[in-house]
Amino acid sequence: MEKRLPFFLRGLEGSDWLNEERGRRLMESRTAEQSSGRVRIAIIAPSLKWVGGQSVQADLLVRHWQNDPAVEARFVPIDPTLPRWLVWTGSIPYLRTVLRMPFYLMALWRALGEVEIAHIFSASYWSFMLAVFPAWLVARLRKRKTVINYHSAEARDHLRRWRSARAVLRRADQIVVPSRYLVEVFGEFGIESRALPNFIDVDRFSYRPRRPLRPRLVCTRGFEPYYSVDVVVRAYAEVKKKFSSARLVLVGKGSREAEIRALVRDLELADVEFAGVSSRETIASAYAQADIFVNASWLDNMPVSILEAFASGTPVASTAAEGIRHLGAGTRLEAGAKRLSRVLALLLVGRPRAVVAGLSVHAEVLGPGARAQSLEAGSGFAGRGCGWRTNR
Known part of the structure; x- marks a missing residue:
C-alpha cells in the first residue's frame, strides 16, 4: 500500500x-x-x-x-x-x-x-x-x-x-x-x-596557441551589474584607438543589455557584435574565433568562462575579483577600464607573459586525465x- x-x-x-x-x-x-x-x-x-x-x-x-x-x-x-x-x-x-x-x-x-x-x-x-x-x-x-x-x-x-x-x-x-x-x-x-x-568538458574546446595575438576580443559574461560588461566596452574603446582592426564580441544577455547597447552607441564604437546567448554546443566557437578573453567582474568566484578560455588557448585579461585571484596563472588581474585596456595593449604589442601563463595553465589544469x-x-x-x- x-x-x-x-x-x-x-x-x-x-x-x-x-x-x-x-x-x-x-x-x-x-x-x-x-x-x-x-x-x-x-x-x-x-x-x-x-x-x-x-x-x-x-x-x-x-x-x-x-x-x-x-x-x-x-x-x-x-x-x-x-x-x-x-x-x-x-x-x-x-x-x-x-x-x-x-x-x-x-x-x-x-x-x-x-x-x-x-x-x-x-x-x-x-x-x-x-x-x-x-x-x-x-x-x-x-x-x-x-x-x-x-x-x-x-x-x-x-x-x-x-x-x-x-x-x-x-x-x-x-x-x-x-x-x-x-x-x-x-x-x-x-x-x-x-x-x-x-x-x-575539454572535448568541446580546441586548444590553439595565439601567435601573434590579434585584437579580437570576446566576453561571455551575462549583462548583469556584477559582471561589469560596461567596463569591458570602455576598455575596448581605448584599445580601438590604438588598434583600428580591433573587434569585440559580447556573448550573453541580461538585465543591463539595453544600457550596454546604449553605451556602445554613445561611444560611437564600431565592430562590436552582440551575439546573444550561446548554448553549450556553440560556446566553443566564440573562444575559437577570438584571441583574448576579457572579464571585468567586480564580484566573482571561479568562472567557468575563464576555464573555457584556458581550454581554448585564449589568454585572459581580467579584473581582480576576489575569487579570480585564486586562479593565479593565465590571467592578468587589473581593475578598471583604463588599467584593463593597458593590459590588453601590452598583450597586443608583444609582451608574452600572459600567453606563456595561459599555456602552463592548459598543461597543468586541463591536461590529460x-x-x-x-x-x-x-x-x-x-x-x-x-x-x-x-x-x-
Whole structure:
C-alpha cells in the first residue's frame, strides 16, 4: 500500500499529473532494483533552459556519471516544466515561481525516495530559500544525506544577513564550493566546506596557441551589474584607438543589455557584435574565433568562462575579483577600464607573459586525465569513503 503524501503535496491528490507521476515512480523503482550496489544520487540544480554556471556543472556531472559503474545519477530541475495549461505563466516571474513550487516539491519527494544522496546546487538569498531549503528539508524528511554545492560569490553578504541560511548549511552533511576563496568565506562563519573546483568538458574546446595575438576580443559574461560588461566596452574603446582592426564580441544577455547597447552607441564604437546567448554546443566557437578573453567582474568566484578560455588557448585579461585571484596563472588581474585596456595593449604589442601563463595553465589544469580526476573526486565525495559528517 502506497504511503500517504506529505502535507505540502496533498492538494495534488487525484490529479492526472499525480497519477502519471505515480506510474513513472513505479517504473523507476523497478529500474533502481536492477542497479543495486551503485551509489544513487539526485543532482538538484537549474536546468539548461537558462545556461549558467550551476546548470552547466550539473549537466556535466549527470552526463559523465551516466555509465559510471559505481554511481547512478538523476537530475531534478529546480525549475520544472509546467503543464501545458500553465505554460502561459512562464513569462510572469513571481507567478511562475509560486506555481512551480508544488511540482518541484513533488519531484523532490519522488526522486529523494529512490536515492541515498541529495546533491543540491546553491545560489544565494531568495534563490537559496526557494530552491535549496525545500530540497534540504525533503532530504531530511526522507532521511537522505545532503551535499550543498554552493556557487555564489555573494556568500559573505548572504551568510551575514541570513541566519536561516547559516542554520541550513550547518546541518548539511557536506558543503562543497568551487574555490578556496569560498572555503575561506565559509570559515569566517565557522562553517566547514570543501573545495571541489569547477570543471569543463575539454572535448568541446580546441586548444590553439595565439601567435601573434590579434585584437579580437570576446566576453561571455551575462549583462548583469556584477559582471561589469560596461567596463569591458570602455576598455575596448581605448584599445580601438590604438588598434583600428580591433573587434569585440559580447556573448550573453541580461538585465543591463539595453544600457550596454546604449553605451556602445554613445561611444560611437564600431565592430562590436552582440551575439546573444550561446548554448553549450556553440560556446566553443566564440573562444575559437577570438584571441583574448576579457572579464571585468567586480564580484566573482571561479568562472567557468575563464576555464573555457584556458581550454581554448585564449589568454585572459581580467579584473581582480576576489575569487579570480585564486586562479593565479593565465590571467592578468587589473581593475578598471583604463588599467584593463593597458593590459590588453601590452598583450597586443608583444609582451608574452600572459600567453606563456595561459599555456602552463592548459598543461597543468586541463591536461590529460584532469577530467577523470575531477569525476573521481566528485564520485568519491558523493559517497564512497568520504567519511560523512554533519557540520554542526
